[in-house]
Amino acid sequence: MSSDRARSSLIVALDVPDADAALALAGTLAGHVGMLKIGLELFVAEGPSIVQRVKAAHPELGIFLDLKLHDIPNTMAGAITSARKLGADLITVHAGSGVEHLRACVEAAGDELGVLAVTVLTSQDAAACQQAGHTRPVSEIVGMRVDAAREAGCAGIVCSGQELLSLRERAGSLYKVVPGIRPAGAAVGDQKRVMTPARAIGDGATHLVVGRPIRNAEDPAAAADAIVAEIDGAL
Numbered sequence: 231m232s233s234d235r236a237r238s239s240l241i242v243a244l245d246v247p248d249a250d251a252a253l254a255l256a257g258t259l260a261g262h263v264g265m266l267k268i269g270l271e272l273f274v275a276e277g278p279s280i281v282q283r284v285k286a287a288h289p290e291l292g293i294f295l296d297l298k299l300h301d302i303p304n305t306m307a308g309a310i311t312s313a314r315k316l317g318a319d320l321i322t323v324h325a326g327s328g329v330e331h332l333r334a335c336v337e338a339a340g341d342e343l344g345v346l347a348v349t350v351l352t353s354q355d356a357a358a359c360q361q362a363g364h365t366r367p368v369s370e371i372v373g374m375r376v377d378a379a380r381e382a383g384c385a386g387i388v389c390s391g392q393e394l395l396s397l398r399e400r401a402g403s404l405y406k407v408v409p410g411i412r413p414a415g416a417a418v419g420d421q422k423r424v425m426t427p428a429r430a431i432g433d434g435a436t437h438l439v440v441g442r443p444i445r446n447a448e449d450p451a452a453a454a455d456a457i458v459a460e461i462d463g464a465l
Contacts, residue, residue, distance in 0.1 A: 236462035238264035239431070241294050241407070242454060243441035245269055249276045249283060255445065256288050262454040265292035265319070267439055273297065281316040292319040294439075298348055300324035303334035310338040310345070320344045320407075322388060325375035332382030344385030346407055349375040349393070369393060376400050386436070391425030394433035409439040413457060427457050431464035 240263045244252045252272055259266070266288070272280055273295070285293055295318040299306045306323060313321050323335050325347035335345045349372040372393045377400065379387050386405025389397065394406060408430045427438055440457060447453035 307338035347379035391430040
């Protein structure tokens with residue numbers, strides 16, 4: 231049987247269009263994963279109450295609110311305060327906002343809500359970063375943003391699995407949350423910098439975010455169990 235630690239490392243994205251679909255998928259995955267991710271699609275469709283509804287239905291599961299906030303410090307801090315009241319456990323902000331913005335978020339989050347700083351999206355490769363106006367290599371951008379997250383007191387970072395080894399010392403005890411996870415043979419989709427579950431855990435990830443390979447599986451619970459078993463083997 232897979233360990234509780236392995237199960238708690240798996241975050242599944244509830245990237246579905248409405249509350250009914252979200253609650254159904256949450257019910258299917260309860261007992262098989264550690265945390266559920268509520269992102270922009272579901273949050274915009276259903277509003278903040280979806281966080282409370284999922285939490286009430288499955289209090290044993292953590293809620294990762296993936297909104298990638300990026301605004302002036304006062305606005306970001308206000309949004310963080312609202313998210314904390316909803317009962318979310320983790321929330322994402324863009325590390326590119328800078329230390330001042332990140333620190334404002336951390337202060338608003340208090341002890342109840344963990345702030346995760348998104349470094350560079352896993353859908354962006356070097357070419358995409360150049361098109362966005364960045365002149366530094368992806369690895370250098372990520373490193374600078376990890377430094378900002380640590381200085382601001384964030385709970386963790388979100389990064390590609392490809393940066394994990396180079397960030398081990400730099401990130402220290404920060405959570406290292408890795409999206410773009412694809413089991414061997416799974417379709418990559420719109421992700422560009424992907425990694426298998428076992429390799430990501432072996433390279434130092436603390437949490438993995440998985441969406442389509444579980445959500446679109448014929449048996450989502452079995453697909454989650456398979457990934458948890460792979461995580462367990464890498465721990």
